[in-house]
Amino acid sequence: MDPVSVANLVVAGVLTGLVYGLMALGLSVIFGVVRVVNFAHGEMMTIAMYAAVVLFAALGLDPFLAIVPVAAAFFVFGYALQAALINPFITRPEHSQFMLLVAVAIIMVNALLMIFGPDARNIQLDYLLESIELGPLLLDRGKLYAAVVACVTAGLLFAFFKFTRTGTAIRACADNHLGARVVGLNVKRYYAFTFGLGAACVAVAGCMMCLLVDVTPVLGPAYTLLAFVIVIVGGLGSMGGALLGGVLIGVSEALAGLFIAPSAKSMFSFALLILVLLFRPQGLLGKRT
Amino acid sequence: MALLEVRDVSKAFRGLRAVTGVSFDVGEGAIVGLIGPNGAGKTTTFNMVAGAFAPDSGEIRFAGRRIDGLRPDQVCAAGIGRTFQIVRPFAGLSVLDNVIVGALERATGVAEARATAAAILEQLGLAAKRALPASALTLPDRKRLEVARALATRPRLLLLDEVMAGLRPTECDQMVAVFREINRRDGLTVLLIEHVMRAVMALAQGIVVLHHGEVIARGAPGEVVRDPAVLECYLGEEAQV
Amino acid sequence: MNRRAGTLLALVAVALLALPAVASSYILSVATLILFFAYAGQAWNVMMGFAGQLSLGHSLYVGVGAYAAAGLFFHYGIGPWAGIWLAIALCVALGAAIGFLAFRFGISGVYFALLTIAFAEFTRIGFDHIAWLGGPGGLFIKVAQREQFDFANLRGPPAMFYYLMLALTAAALALCAWLLRSRAGYYWQAIREDEQAAQALGINTFRWKMLAVVISSAMTAVAGVFFAFYYNTLFPEQIFNISRSIEIILGPVIGGVGTLFGPVLGAAVLTVLADVISEVLAAAGVEIPGVKQVFYGLVLLVVVMFLPHGIWPTVAKKLGLGRQD
Numbered sequence: 001m002d003p004v005s006v007a008n009l010v011v012a013g014v015l016t017g018l019v020y021g022l023m024a025l026g027l028s029v030i031f032g033v034v035r036v037v038n039f040a041h042g043e044m045m046t047i048a049m050y051a052a053v054v055l056f057a058a059l060g061l062d063p064f065l066a067i068v069p070v071a072a073a074f075f076v077f078g079y080a081l082q083a084a085l086i087n088p089f090i091t092r093p094e095h096s097q098f099m100l101l102v103a104v105a106i107i108m109v110n111a112l113l114m115i116f117g118p119d120a121r122n123i124q125l126d127y128l129l130e131s132i133e134l135g136p137l138l139l140d141r142g143k144l145y146a147a148v149v150a151c152v153t154a155g156l157l158f159a160f161f162k163f164t165r166t167g168t169a170i171r172a173c174a175d176n177h178l179g180a181r182v183v184g185l186n187v188k189r190y191y192a193f194t195f196g197l198g199a200a201c202v203a204v205a206g207c208m209m210c211l212l213v214d215v216t217p218v219l220g221p222a223y224t225l226l227a228f229v230i231v232i233v234g235g236l237g238s239m240g241g242a243l244l245g246g247v248l249i250g251v252s253e254a255l256a257g258l259f260i261a262p263s264a265k266s267m268f269s270f271a272l273l274i275l276v277l278l279f280r281p282q283g284l285l286g287k288r289t
Numbered sequence: 290m291a292l293l294e295v296r297d298v299s300k301a302f303r304g305l306r307a308v309t310g311v312s313f314d315v316g317e318g319a320i321v322g323l324i325g326p327n328g329a330g331k332t333t334t335f336n337m338v339a340g341a342f343a344p345d346s347g348e349i350r351f352a353g354r355r356i357d358g359l360r361p362d363q364v365c366a367a368g369i370g371r372t373f374q375i376v377r378p379f380a381g382l383s384v385l386d387n388v389i390v391g392a393l394e395r396a397t398g399v400a401e402a403r404a405t406a407a408a409i410l411e412q413l414g415l416a417a418k419r420a421l422p423a424s425a426l427t428l429p430d431r432k433r434l435e436v437a438r439a440l441a442t443r444p445r446l447l448l449l450d451e452v453m454a455g456l457r458p459t460e461c462d463q464m465v466a467v468f469r470e471i472n473r474r475d476g477l478t479v480l481l482i483e484h485v486m487r488a489v490m491a492l493a494q495g496i497v498v499l500h501h502g503e504v505i506a507r508g509a510p511g512e513v514v515r516d517p518a519v520l521e522c523y524l525g526e527e528a529q530v
Numbered sequence: 531m532n533r534r535a536g537t538l539l540a541l542v543a544v545a546l547l548a549l550p551a552v553a554s555s556y557i558l559s560v561a562t563l564i565l566f567f568a569y570a571g572q573a574w575n576v577m578m579g580f581a582g583q584l585s586l587g588h589s590l591y592v593g594v595g596a597y598a599a600a601g602l603f604f605h606y607g608i609g610p611w612a613g614i615w616l617a618i619a620l621c622v623a624l625g626a627a628i629g630f631l632a633f634r635f636g637i638s639g640v641y642f643a644l645l646t647i648a649f650a651e652f653t654r655i656g657f658d659h660i661a662w663l664g665g666p667g668g669l670f671i672k673v674a675q676r677e678q679f680d681f682a683n684l685r686g687p688p689a690m691f692y693y694l695m696l697a698l699t700a701a702a703l704a705l706c707a708w709l710l711r712s713r714a715g716y717y718w719q720a721i722r723e724d725e726q727a728a729q730a731l732g733i734n735t736f737r738w739k740m741l742a743v744v745i746s747s748a749m750t751a752v753a754g755v756f757f758a759f760y761y762n763t764l765f766p767e768q769i770f771n772i773s774r775s776i777e778i779i780l781g782p783v784i785g786g787v788g789t790l791f792g793p794v795l796g797a798a799v800l801t802v803l804a805d806v807i808s809e810v811l812a813a814a815g816v817e818i819p820g821v822k823q824v825f826y827g828l829v830l831l832v833v834v835m836f837l838p839h840g841i842w843p844t845v846a847k848k849l850g851l852g853r854q855d
Contacts, residue, residue, distance in 0.1 A: 037640045085835075092838065094639050095584045099783055099834045102776065106827030113820030217820075221772055225651065228644055263658060263666075270652040277645055278635045339730065365732035373730070379723035390720045393713050394732035402716075442732055 004136050009254045015143035017250020019208045021243035022150040023223065024230035025157065026201030032237040033174040033194045036086055037098050040105035042223025043112075044199060048074060048206025049215045050112060053121050063123060063207045064149065071203040078199025082192040090191075105220065112217035120214035128211060146208035151243075153204045157197070158239055170194050174237070222266070229273040235286025244285060248272075290353055292317040292478050293338070293446055298347030298357070300333055307333040308502045310347070315446065320472055320479040322493035322510070326522055329499040331482045332374060335448055338480075339371045340364035351446065365394060370444030372435045374451050374482075378423035385410065385419040387434055391441030406441055413437045413467060429460045436464075440471070449481040453488045465491045490514075498522075534850055546696055550689040558688050562760070564801045565695040566753065571781030571793030572702045573749035578779075579788030580715065581742035582722030583632075584639070587646030589774035590653055591621040591747045595754025596764055600671055601663050603759075609683045610759050617751040624649075625747025629740045647772060654770030668765040671758065684759040691760050698756065699794065702749060707790055709745075718742055722788075750778075773823075780826060784833045786840025795842050800829065 027041045038044075051070045055061040085104070089097050128142035161167035173180040173190045181187050213219075226249065234245025249269055256268040276283060291314035300308045308330040315321045323331050337344045340361040349357040351367055359367070370391075379387050388406035389399065396402035410416045413433045418426065423434060432452055439447060449468075453461045465488055471477045483489045489496065489510065496513040498506040500522040506513050513519055550558055570592065577583050598620050599613035628649055632642050658666045679686045684694075709715050717738045720728040725735050758764060768774070785796025804822050811821055833840065 089835075095578070095787075096834060096838055098584065098640065098643065099830065103827050103831035103834060106776065106830065107824055110820035110823035110827065114818045114824065118819065225647060225772075229648075232641075232644070261659065264655055267652055267655045270648040270655075273648045274631075274645060274652075277637055277641055277648075278631055281635075281637070281641065341726075360734075361726070361729040362732050362734045365730060371730050373727065377724050377727040379720055379727070381723055382719060386716065386719075390716050390728070390733075391731045393716060399711065399713060399716070438731065 006258070007136070008138055009258055010251055011137055012140060012143055013251035013254030014247050015140070015147040015250070016212055016254075017247035018147040018150040018243065019205055019212065019246070020226060020230060020250055021234075021246025022153055022208070023202055023205035024227045024234065024246050025154055025239055025242040026198035026205065027227040028231045028234070028236065028239065028242040029157070029201065030195055030198035031231060033170055034082065034086070034191045036082075036090075036195075037094075037101065038195075038198070039098060039101035039224060040108055040220075041202065041227045042225070043105045043108035043220035044074070044078075044202045045206045045209065045223045045227075046112060046215070046217060046220040047108060048203040049210040049219070050116060050121075051203075052207040052210045053123055053215055056123050062125070063211055064145070067149070067204050067207045070207055071200040074199040074203035075196040077196075079192045079196035081199075082195035083188070086195070087188050087191060105224065109217050109220040112220070116217065118216060118218070120216050122214045123210055125211070142211045146211055149204065149208055153201065154239065154243055157201065160197075161239075166190075166193065226266075226269065229269045232281075232283055233272055233276045235283025238283065238285040241283055241285035245283070291315055292319075292352060293480065294348075294350040295334070295338070296348045296350070298334070298337060298344045298349060300330075300337060300342070300344050306502055308337070308344075308499075311499065311502070311504055312347075313497045313504060313507060315478060315480050317445075317478055318472070318476045320468070320481070320492050320494050322489040322496045323480060323482045323499065324484070324489060324496060325499035325505075328501075330502040331499055332450060333502075334499070335371065335450055335480075335482060338364075339369060339448055365442055365444070368443075368445040369448060370439035370442045370446070371448040372432075372439050372450055372452055374454075376428075376431045376435045378426070378431055378434055378438075380422065380424040382423060383419065384415055384421055384423055384426065384434055387423050388437050388441045391438040394442040402441075406437075409437045409441050412471075413440075414463070428455050429457075432456065432464070436467075440477075444477070446478045446480065449479060449483075451482050451484060453483060453485040456485075458487065461485060461488055462491075464488070468492060486514075538849065550692055555688055558692055560801060560805055562688065562692045562695050564798050565692070565699045566756065566760075567777065567781050567797035567801065568794040569695065569699045569702050570750060570753045570778045571785070571797055572699070572706060573746050573753060574778050575782045575787065575793050576706065576709070576749065577742050577746035579782060579792075580709070580718040580722065581739050582718075583629075583739060583743065584643045585646045585746070586643045586772070586775050586779070587648070587650030588746075588750055588778045589770050589772065590624065590646070590650040591750035592754040592757060592774060592778075593650075593653065593657070593764075593766070593769040594620050594624060595751030596758035596769055597657065597663050597669065597754075598751075599755040600669055600758040600764055603683070604669060604671060605662075610755055611682060614752060614755045617755050618748045621747040621751035621754070622744050625743045626740065629743035633736050633739055647775070650770055650772065650775060654766050657766035657770065664764070666766060668763055671762045673762050691756075695756065698752065703790065703794070705749075710790065714738065714741065719788075777826075780830060782840075784829060784840055786842035789840065789842050791846075792840050792842040795845065796840065799841065800826065803829070 023045055027038055030036060030038050048070055052063045052066045055066045056063060085100065089100055130141055132139045132141055132144060161171055169185050170190050170193065173185060173187050177187060230245035230249055231242055233248065234241030252268050253265040256265040293315040295311060295313050298308060298311045311334055323334065325331055336342055337357065338349055340359045340363065343358040348355055351369060354367065356364055356367055379390065385406055388409055389402045392402035392405040396405055410419055413436060415430060415433055415437060418430065426434060436452060453464060456464065468479060469492065472479060481492065493510055496508065496510050497504060498513060498519050505518045505522060506516045549561060574585065574588050577585050595617035598617040599610050602608040602613040602616060603610065628646060632645055637645055657663060663669050717733050720733060721735050721738060729735055780800055781797035782793040783796065784800055785794065786792025804825055807825050808822055837844065
């Protein structure tokens with residue numbers, strides 16, 4: 001394999017990885033703040049993908065534009081999910097919370113299966129079919145645009161947490177639950193808000209992802225696992241870590257697909273997860289608690 | 290050779306020196322109190338004796354054998370029992386089952402453990418509540434359960450971490466009586482951290498005072514409470530005897 | 531166990547023993563499936579309900595157990611009664627490895643669950659690439675003729691499989707009942723409640739957690755062997771799938787984690803209701819894939835939200851069965 005082809009593959013991996021990273025960012029925000037294991041994360045991503053596909057098929061809406069309504073809808077949905085279902089569960093033992101979201105995930109995946117059937121769907125956009133030349137490299141236009149959107153969204157989220165009042169309040173809740181309540185912050189409301197934000201991230205990632213892969217309902221569980229692998233590898237509570245983890249996974253999948261076998265690419269991700277859990281549980285950029 | 294020998298033990302947590310060069314002995318059959326203001330390093334010392342973590346330097350010997358660095362379960366097997374500052378009952382288990390867990394340490398089987406557990410519950414006045422779930426107990430009863438459970442492991446040395454906190458004076462006196470009795474009858478050695486001076490003065494034969502992680506006084510209760518260094522650390526420099 | 535519970539148990543036992551004589555082969559197959567999930571759920575329960583370690587990758591042991599026994603039979607004609615030992619050995623080794631890694635490195639709770647998922651998924655993809663075991667195309671054992679009865683090789687009528695599964699489930703119940711009342715039971719419950727407090731009482735928590743993991747994986751391996759010889763076809767994509775792991779835990783979670791009869795009751799309730807739903811929908815002309823799973827999800831949701839201890843404790847109380855574990 002010549003170096004240029006490998007380089008192209010790596011770049012493609014980086015671009016896809018950034019979209020993975022955005023998905024994982026949503027999970028990192030949820031997990032890091034609300035401390036809830038969102039086992040339905042990948043399923044939410046898949047729903048977003050289907051939303052984009054349906055909007056495109058029915059209204060001809062470009063996925064890049066669909067981001068706005070889908071993200072808004074997901075924010076509301078995420079807020080409601082946390083407020084109605086999960087907030088009452090915060091005091092329950094960990095495995096109860098886990099089971100709750102597993103149940104939600106099962107319902108989501110199979111509802112999608114019932115509505116859309118198992119066959120793959122995708123979106124064909126003419127202007128994405130061309131490639132962009134960057135020196136010797138050949139970049140897939142769709143991947144490039146998707147990656148850019150992912151970075152912009154991540155940047156917006158980062159700015160939100162750093163510079164806005166609500167964002168600071170949420171960070172306070174994450175750092176010290178009891179302390180936040182003592183100073184009068186309505187922690188439960190902020191949890192709901194955060195879940196909404198995480199869901200919105202997933203929505204954007206989903207709209208972008210359907211440009212890169214075909215959509216089937218069974219993607220849900222796979223993406224949930226992927227999101228967790230990325231968050232743990234990158235480091236919990238670190239937004240940069242989520243993106244870095246995403247890129248790492250994207251690149252490793254591309255390379256593993258090349259050097260081992262395409263079907264084996266996920267194996268590498270799982271092996272990486274196991275290694276990180278054992279030797280550096282705080283992840284690459286995470287803080288040691 | 291004293292039963293428990295703590296020699297020049299130090300522990301720092303990421304730059305914060307919790308305990309520095311602490312040494313003291315606890316003789317067999319004695320009741321020794323470990324007192325000092327909050328943050329003095331009492332519970333840290335306890336935790337090192339109990340095996341929760343190892344000291345950075347120094348030695349801890351129990352019956353002549355070094356125990357610093359052992360795991361908590363190994364320390365218990367060696368003959369040291371402990372209670373926790375914030376009680377930790379097995380909430381989902383019954384009172385009796387809680388103590389059976391402790392008794393299994395020395396018993397050959399569940400039947401024998403059950404008998405031992407029942408006897409200890411009797412001793413601590415919890416026999417009537419044996420079938421209740423531990424979560425249903427009041428705080429004083431939970432404290433008694435904690436003690437019962439630790440006693441069930443048949444320790445030679447019992448570490449009591451602020452076991453009197455939150456108890457009314459009458460309840461405190463009852464606990465004191467129980468410990469006095471076990472100490473007298475079975476020769477149980479006791480090292481207790483306490484803030485409740487009523488209990489310390491009633492129980493302890495010797496006192497060690499910690500302040501900022503160091504031993505600032507030791508001796509018989511009567512002497513220690515008049516020691517100017519001790520008064521200063523508790524009451525501030527303006528204090529007069 | 532009080533009088534009432536004893537009588538009820540005896541009645542249920544008689545009914546179960548007599549079932550093949552009166553039931554259609556369809557009902558028999560449903561009953562066998564219930565028993566399978568009751569057994570597998572019980573095996574999982576040892577790790578979760580007793581020792582408090584949440585495993586979401588138990589399909590790993592079902593799969594490895596199944597492939598071990600099936601592989602030996604397929605390639606060397608070695609029967610399941612011998613193959614089961616390899617299955618158990620492999621699964622015990624795997625379980626011990628996972629347990630060791632997790633406990634030594636202090637991985638617990640959600641991270642432990644993710645670790646178990648990662649191992650199962652890794653194996654799933656791995657087995658897709660093992661040509662010797664059929665790869666993604668699957669491994670097929672020759673299906674028995676209806677009249678053939680070869681117990682040594684587990685070739686026989688559905689009733690044979692039913693009784694076998696019934697015996698396994700009964701044995702599992704007996705084993706768990708015995709374990710619960712033994713030192714292991716007390717220590718596991720202590721570890722589950724508060725591991726640090728347990729250590730202070732002299733319990734070597736690492737050793738006892740490992741024991742739970744090893745017993746659980748060994749028991750599940752047996753379920754895998756049964757699976758292989760009952761269904762006769764194995765696909766990595768199906769048997770190692772995370773859906774399998776979730777199916778295994780549904781019974782205990784709905785019935786009652788940590789209880790003795792919870793997994794059995796949960797498996798029974800879930801399978802029967804799911805089947806009723808399927809029948810009703812099929813009769814109404816609705817044949818959509820995924821309906822059954824949505825139903826599972828809803829039941830799980832309702833139980834987790836409103837009956838956190840599962841349905842068994844409530845049922846036991848209503849039936850006046852006295853103090854049950």
